[in-house]
Amino acid sequence: MTKRVYLFGDGKAEGSARDRNLLGGKGANLAEMCNLGLPVPPGLTITTDTCNAYYEAGRQFPEGLRDEVSAALSKVGEMAGRQFGDAEHPLLLSVRSGARASMPGMMDTVLNLGLNDETVRAMARESGDEGFAYDSYRRFIQMYANVVMGADHEAFEEILEDEKARLGHELDTDVSAEEWQTIIARYKQMIEEELGTPFPQDPHEQLWGAIGAVFSSWMNARAITYRQLHDVPASWGTAVNVQAMVFGNFGNTSATGVAFTRNPSTGENRLYGEFLINAQGEDVVAGIRTPQSLTEAGRIESGSDKPSLEKSMPEAFAEFVEITKRLENHYRDMQDLEFTIERGKLWMLQTRNGKRTARAALKIAVEMADAGLISPQEAVGRIEPGSLDQLLHPTIDPKAERNIIGSGLPASPGAATGEIVFTSEDAVEASRTGRKVILVRVETSPEDIHGMHAAEGILTIRGGMTSHAAVVARGMGTPCVSGAGGLRIDSRRKRLLTLAGELGEGDTITLDGSSGQVLKGSVAMLQPELSGDFGRIMEWADAARQMKVRTNAETPADARAARSFGAEGIGLCRTEHMFFEEDRIISMREMILADNEDGRRAALAKLLPMQRSDFTELFEIMNGLPVTIRLLDPPLHEFLPKSPEEIAEVAGLLGVDPDLLASRVEELHEFNPMLGHRGCRLAISYPEIAEMQTRAIFEAAVEAAKSTGAPVEPEIMVPLVSLREELDYVKARIDAVARQVIEESGQSITYLVGTMIELPRAAIRAARIAEAAEFFSFGTNDLTQTTFGISRDDAASFLQTYRQKGIIDHDPFVSIDVEGVGELVRMATEKGRQTRPDIKLGICGEHGGDPASIRFCQQVGLDYVSCSPFRVPIARLAAAQAAISATES
Ligand code: ADP
Numbered sequence: 001m002t003k004r005v006y007l008f009g010d011g012k013a014e015g016s017a018r019d020r021n022l023l024g025g026k027g028a029n030l031a032e033m034c035n036l037g038l039p040v041p042p043g044l045t046i047t048t049d050t051c052n053a054y055y056e057a058g059r060q061f062p063e064g065l066r067d068e069v070s071a072a073l074s075k076v077g078e079m080a081g082r083q084f085g086d087a088e089h090p091l092l093l094s095v096r097s098g099a100r101a102s103m104p105g106m107m108d109t110v111l112n113l114g115l116n117d118e119t120v121r122a123m124a125r126e127s128g129d130e131g132f133a134y135d136s137y138r139r140f141i142q143m144y145a146n147v148v149m150g151a152d153h154e155a156f157e158e159i160l161e162d163e164k165a166r167l168g169h170e171l172d173t174d175v176s177a178e179e180w181q182t183i184i185a186r187y188k189q190m191i192e193e194e195l196g197t198p199f200p201q202d203p204h205e206q207l208w209g210a211i212g213a214v215f216s217s218w219m220n221a222r223a224i225t226y227r228q229l230h231d232v233p234a235s236w237g238t239a240v241n242v243q244a245m246v247f248g249n250f251g252n253t254s255a256t257g258v259a260f261t262r263n264p265s266t267g268e269n270r271l272y273g274e275f276l277i278n279a280q281g282e283d284v285v286a287g288i289r290t291p292q293s294l295t296e297a298g299r300i301e302s303g304s305d306k307p308s309l310e311k312s313m314p315e316a317f318a319e320f321v322e323i324t325k326r327l328e329n330h331y332r333d334m335q336d337l338e339f340t341i342e343r344g345k346l347w348m349l350q351t352r353n354g355k356r357t358a359r360a361a362l363k364i365a366v367e368m369a370d371a372g373l374i375s376p377q378e379a380v381g382r383i384e385p386g387s388l389d390q391l392l393h394p395t396i397d398p399k400a401e402r403n404i405i406g407s408g409l410p411a412s413p414g415a416a417t418g419e420i421v422f423t424s425e426d427a428v429e430a431s432r433t434g435r436k437v438i439l440v441r442v443e444t445s446p447e448d449i450h451g452m453h454a455a456e457g458i459l460t461i462r463g464g465m466t467s468h469a470a471v472v473a474r475g476m477g478t479p480c481v482s483g484a485g486g487l488r489i490d491s492r493r494k495r496l497l498t499l500a501g502e503l504g505e506g507d508t509i510t511l512d513g514s515s516g517q518v519l520k521g522s523v524a525m526l527q528p529e530l531s532g533d534f535g536r537i538m539e540w541a542d543a544a545r546q547m548k549v550r551t552n553a554e555t556p557a558d559a560r561a562a563r564s565f566g567a568e569g570i571g572l573c574r575t576e577h578m579f580f581e582e583d584r585i586i587s588m589r590e591m592i593l594a595d596n597e598d599g600r601r602a603a604l605a606k607l608l609p610m611q612r613s614d615f616t617e618l619f620e621i622m623n624g625l626p627v628t629i630r631l632l633d634p635p636l637h638e639f640l641p642k643s644p645e646e647i648a649e650v651a652g653l654l655g656v657d658p659d660l661l662a663s664r665v666e667e668l669h670e671f672n673p674m675l676g677h678r679g680c681r682l683a684i685s686y687p688e689i690a691e692m693q694t695r696a697i698f699e700a701a702v703e704a705a706k707s708t709g710a711p712v713e714p715e716i717m718v719p720l721v722s723l724r725e726e727l728d729y730v731k732a733r734i735d736a737v738a739r740q741v742i743e744e745s746g747q748s749i750t751y752l753v754g755t756m757i758e759l760p761r762a763a764i765r766a767a768r769i770a771e772a773a774e775f776f777s778f779g780t781n782d783l784t785q786t787t788f789g790i791s792r793d794d795a796a797s798f799l800q801t802y803r804q805k806g807i808i809d810h811d812p813f814v815s816i817d818v819e820g821v822g823e824l825v826r827m828a829t830e831k832g833r834q835t836r837p838d839i840k841l842g843i844c845g846e847h848g849g850d851p852a853s854i855r856f857c858q859q860v861g862l863d864y865v866s867c868s869p870f871r872v873p874i875a876r877l878a879a880a881q882a883a884i885s886a887t888e889s
């Protein structure tokens, strides 16, 4: 029979960190800490497989599970010196969920389980502290009724606030044992009235209720949303950890806290954390009382007058510091820890690799590599490529004037400007219409994930550096200011009350997530610094990677930005973008409206010098690096006016009859432009367009070579080819013009002519197309559209539904569909190489900047990927990781 329950405690455990899939992250690390001999309260972990079995059986506990848990629990009791359900020496438990990946959508932990009207008296007797016992009991009732029975959390808060007000108490810690008993009686009565069932007194009923609630929470809406956003498969299931309680709320020699072995915001190598005296569980992160700093240094920095743990409990602190060092060296990564001190004795409750900002990730990886704890290749593997995005974000120009209207904690770095919204729904709605918003909340909860994703920045009134908003925002790379206590939200009137008066929905503010400031209006921003740790990691990445990284760029600004981000050439220059500018579109329209070749050539002659100077500038910026230029691709009607007013205006400008223009617009109208008269089809109908572009390219190459001294090897790319004959026809024109320019200039120019592979037929016939094509560039946007037979512009609505219904697990326009589109790429690669072993192969679709797709490109063996400028560093890193994992496997 498979083992479903794993014990840990007393310096040993049945599992270890290797059993993460089975025990979940929390369970596996609790086991590992036990094996390391660290002080961990004993307990047991019910496996993730059991969760799956629970669902297979229609939400029933599998047979025999109760006996296994009972047996394990009595061993936990032996280790703890007290037994569960015992009336004299009751063992109290925490019930904690724990999936393979840390999941904020899951059930909240239930603490103090096993308390009832009888055991609470035993607890009072044993501890000699009645207040403590009844405080624990009321906490348990509150948590259990909320988390397991579904009672409203607010209702308890109301009763508590009401009683405290009546008694004239400020703090929870002022409430006496008798007063807690009154509150407990009111709690129980409220539960019975609201839920129609009494609060369960039987500890075993309590336990199984909690275990069932953990399993059930795997399928709650919050968890499902979280899994969707983070690509976590439902089949993983969650484990349940049942653990002996230790008490941080046992008077003033007790405490509970959280810590990071290094600063998760900056990466600074210094213990960082917060704690509360005489507190339990989530008190630290819930923002009820302001937490104290663990270290003296931290206390001084935050300007707090409340003592640090270092000062107030030096022995426990020293032991804790020792443990944090051991754990960091053991896991060879920055750790995120939870601990409790019960009457001076330290207990470890959790450790895991800590979430961190991209900046911190870089610093930590570089420092750990420099210290020899990890290799440079491992350091490269430690950075999530997508997270580099955060560093490429602008920060506020230090010289800019700051109109500060509030401040809070610098919870997630970077600066963001946007309009105020007060709800996640509004944030999602606004971002749909392309507006940039700042989500302003009292505090966030897992239900806000959607809104947090949609927002440019997040501002909360309550909560510390480890609050939900702070942790989630850092993970998403979204700037966040948390705990801006000086601000108030009037949610009924949808107003934000600030130092400088009221602001409403739609008013613009700027957040500085690096300083915690909230500023009115928008503020000048600075572009990011790409040296230092970033530069070191990139150097290591470049040494490890095999594929080249180019950029998609047609403007000088983009090309320059891409070069500064390390692009090694241009993989796609979309020439049509050069025709939309004011003075050019006129000549373009003239060309389109001309009714014979001569007329077209006359208009094209005007475009030639402009196109040539564009290319010259790009070639100069690229300074000898390869540049792939795609011939005109979109259907011609895209360049024509649409509305009658526009038509009249353009007709006036061109001096043509508006009716004639209108009828030409009508003529060019297509039912399906995406599948219409575009790509090489245009070059075949109007070869003079391709000829003009070719001439511009070669003349520019001659000029740029002269000015930079670096020879240019243009790569001319013919779009939308499906037949070799199409390519032959266009290539013959290109070659002819090339010969002419070479002759005229007396310069020899080496160049390549190749094609996009963006139609299934081209992939299928790649062997034959490669006879003419010297390179392939996979245009995976169109290839995805034509392989699936869906248009990207129309797909958003139903692809979303597909994802929700589990038909697809990711958007194929974001991450390449490896099985379908990828198969075509693979096939074309093989066939292309059969015909022409040295054929150059690259990708220029949006996928060229997507880490998962880049991994696929490495597997297929492409020579380069090409992506938008801001994704170049991401692609460099992703390509390095792909190469490293290819050599490892
Ligand atoms: P999360 O996954 O939300 O971090 P945890 O299971 O770690 O949930 O529990 C949250 C908090 O509850 C812990 O940080 C700790 O303070 C408290 N807690 C959990 N188990 C115990 C225990 N055995 N004794 C005392 N406190 C506990």
Ligand code: MG
Pocket: 108, 109, 282
């Ligand atoms: Mg929690």
Ligand code: MG
Pocket: 338, 350
């Ligand atoms: Mg925890």
